Amino acid sequence: MTTPHAAPARIAVLGGTGFIGRLLGAKLQEQGLDVLSLARKAPELPAPGRFVAFDLSTAEPAALTELLESERIDTVVNAAGGMWGLTDEQMYEANVVLTERLVEALAAMAAPARLVHLGTVHEYGLAPIGVSQREQDQAAPVMEYGKLKLAATEAVVRAVEAGRLDAVVLRLGNVVGAGQPGHSLLGVMAAKLDAARLAGETAQLSLQPLTAQRDFVDLTDTLDAVLLAAEALAAGRTVPPVLNVGTGAASSARYLVELLIEESGVPTEVTEVPAPDGTGPETEWQQLDVTAARDSLGWEPKRSLREAVRELWLAQAG
Numbered sequence: 139m140t141t142p143h144a145a146p147a148r149i150a151v152l153g154g155t156g157f158i159g160r161l162l163g164a165k166l167q168e169q170g171l172d173v174l175s176l177a178r179k180a181p182e183l184p185a186p187g188r189f190v191a192f193d194l195s196t197a198e199p200a201a202l203t204e205l206l207e208s209e210r211i212d213t214v215v216n217a218a219g220g221m222w223g224l225t226d227e228q229m230y231e232a233n234v235v236l237t238e239r240l241v242e243a244l245a246a247m248a249a250p251a252r253l254v255h256l257g258t259v260h261e262y263g264l265a266p267i268g269v270s271q272r273e274q275d276q277a278a279p280v281m282e283y284g285k286l287k288l289a290a291t292e293a294v295v296r297a298v299e300a301g302r303l304d305a306v307v308l309r310l311g312n313v314v315g316a317g318q319p320g321h322s323l324l325g326v327m328a329a330k331l332d333a334a335r336l337a338g339e340t341a342q343l344s345l346q347p348l349t350a351q352r353d354f355v356d357l358t359d360t361l362d363a364v365l366l367a368a369e370a371l372a373a374g375r376t377v378p379p380v381l382n383v384g385t386g387a388a389s390s391a392r393y394l395v396e397l398l399i400e401e402s403g404v405p406t407e408v409t410e411v412p413a414p415d416g417t418g419p420e421t422e423w424q425q426l427d428v429t430a431a432r433d434s435l436g437w438e439p440k441r442s443l444r445e446a447v448r449e450l451w452l453a454q455a456g
Contacts (some may be wrong), residue, residue, distance in 0.1 A: 148171070151214075154189070160175075162364055163175050166187075206251055213372065220232035234293070241302070244297075256310055261277050261291060271424065295307065308383045331454075343399075349392060350422035351424065356441040357446060370434065378430055
């Protein structure tokens with residue numbers, strides 16, 4: 139293993155302008171840490187800390203090694219990646235290639251920075267209803283995104299097992315909170331509700347059954363898990379290479395939308411739309427077992443889904 143640093147003090151956030159990365163950078167700054175935000179291009183709104191435009195899916199690892207060493211970075215959080223609006227090839231570059239190059243760049247540092255890599259529940263695929271998915275369970279992703287994120291996780295785990303890096307992968311549930319991406323279901327619904335609010339009209343929402351059960355998790359709880367993981371690595375504690383971060387309970391997307399309507403207070407008419415042909419009865423289920431995160435990081439989900447949705451709406455209605 140690499141020699142542990144004394145404390146996480148200078149942190150680089152890859153994907154520092156995204157949904158999770160931007161708020162993580164801001165929270166790190168609040169903790170008094172020095173933050174370097176990295177993303178492919180400069181954002182319209184200033185990113186937390188210092189910003190450097192850097193695309194690791196195209197740049198050579200040596201260039202990142204040089205940047206991180208010049209900035210004296212001791213911890214990296216990889217919140218980068220991509221899914222929506224990308225081709226399979228672009229998703230491969232944004233998730234697998236980027237992570238493999240990141241691993242190479244970190245391992246080449248004279249004092250390799252620690253890594254907290256953000257994975258996803260979609261790496262597991264589906265489980266029988268009522269079953270909680272554990273880190274040691276066989277991963278069988280069904281979405282292309284899940285398959286690519288699993289490949290990225292495996293690249294990090296191989297580096298840990300080879301003693302090249304001190305790192306942990308946090309497999310995140312479906313994160314909900316302020317700044318929800320506009321292309322997500324909740325982001326789309328929030329935008330429609332807000333448009334109706336501004337126009338003084340009744341919102342018209344068309345919804346499919348949305349009975350798939352997923353493990354949704356509050357954004358603030360998620361950021362706390364990232365901070366605790368970084369602190370654990372900095373302290374030289376033994377941490378499992380993969381940890382689940384979720385609520386440990388499955389909820390339907392329909393329930394989240396109903397919470398959002400309630401929190402918005404916007405008069406709403408919902409039109410029921412049949413599910414597409416061939417989908418059959420809804421049996422999709424994902425629920426994370428978060429015992430290992432509690433035992434190794436002292437982390438537990440504290441906030442309710444209603445609180446998460448409320449933060450989403452307050453940010454939307456701003």
